Amino acid sequence: MKALVLSSSPRRNGNSAALAEAAAAGLREAGHACDLVFVDDVVKSFLRDCRNCRKEDGACAIDDGFARAFLGQFLPADGFIAATPVYWYGMSAQLKAFLDRMFCYVAASYPRSPDVVRGLMGKRIGLVVSSEETFPTVSAGIVHQIQEYCRYTHSTFAGVVHGIGNARCDVAKDPSQPLVRARRLGRDLFSSHATDYAIDTERSARVWG
Template identity: 25%
Template sequence: MKILVLSGSPHKNGTTSLLIDEFYEGATQSGHEVVRIDTAKLKINPCLGCNHCRRNEGKCVHEYDDMLEIILHLLTADAVVLVSPLYYFGLTAQLKTVIDRFYSVNSLLRESPKKLYLIAAGADTDDWAMDGVRAHYKTLCKYLGWHEGGTLLAYGLAERQDAENSEYKIMANKFGKEI
């Protein structure tokens, strides 16, 4: 299976980076092909809602930014994993910008059902803190006609050391193995 991991973290060695590494290890051990894209390192312009893509066969008005690389992997992936630290009770702006740009290829994405997974990590320990992220994930699945593959919501991870010393590290590896 080809798995596309879209990371929204701007931190190279943060909590979600560790969880991605563990997920990657588990998934590749199970024989999956995993492509990881760190969206914060790319130049991706926000969707303008201009509908240029709708009038030009999916070609976005921002044709020269880095989104094309993501779309090529997105269209050929069997599964997509969204990974984000919790920023003000939602996904990071970097990841949300990429998701908004799915708009240019909506029809292709909706014709090609995939499994969608979510890994999110936050310093908060209250279960409700992830409600917004959880709702966004479920809404994406419903809208795109994709299958809910599962979520790993990691609470109480303010720093990388918190993740290194937690059960979430093991859970991320297992999540990758069982995908």
């Protein structure tokens, strides 16, 4: 399978970046092709008003690396893992901007919008998060947004790893071993048991067998 890891902290040697590297290592360990992209490298602008900004041929007029990363790496991937620190109880502005910028290519005013919509659907998605605070719901807003993204795109939320740390690579000292768990999340992204039931979902009375 083909996967993408989006590391969204501007710190290259920070805690969420370490989790992203571990997840990418797990994906490669399982034999999957994996690209690791630092979002800060490719997103240099927030989403603008497409009605005023879009080029005459329908292309996005924002001249940075987003189009290359989104069309060339994100859309072809069978799944992705997003890595973010907790900033003000939400995801990083870089990751939010990456998700927002998709609108330019999903909107009907983009000539290949139907292809983009098909490419967004049905992925396996994981999330790795770092924070100093240990309160149980500190990352709830981020998790919920990814859940809603999965619902909207008919994708599968495969798992979350939360590491605790503040100083650079502090997560390596977290006794819950988030780096090990992030590597496992990557390794099992396409094979782990993942469910999202509705009240009318047909299912047996047993989970394992």
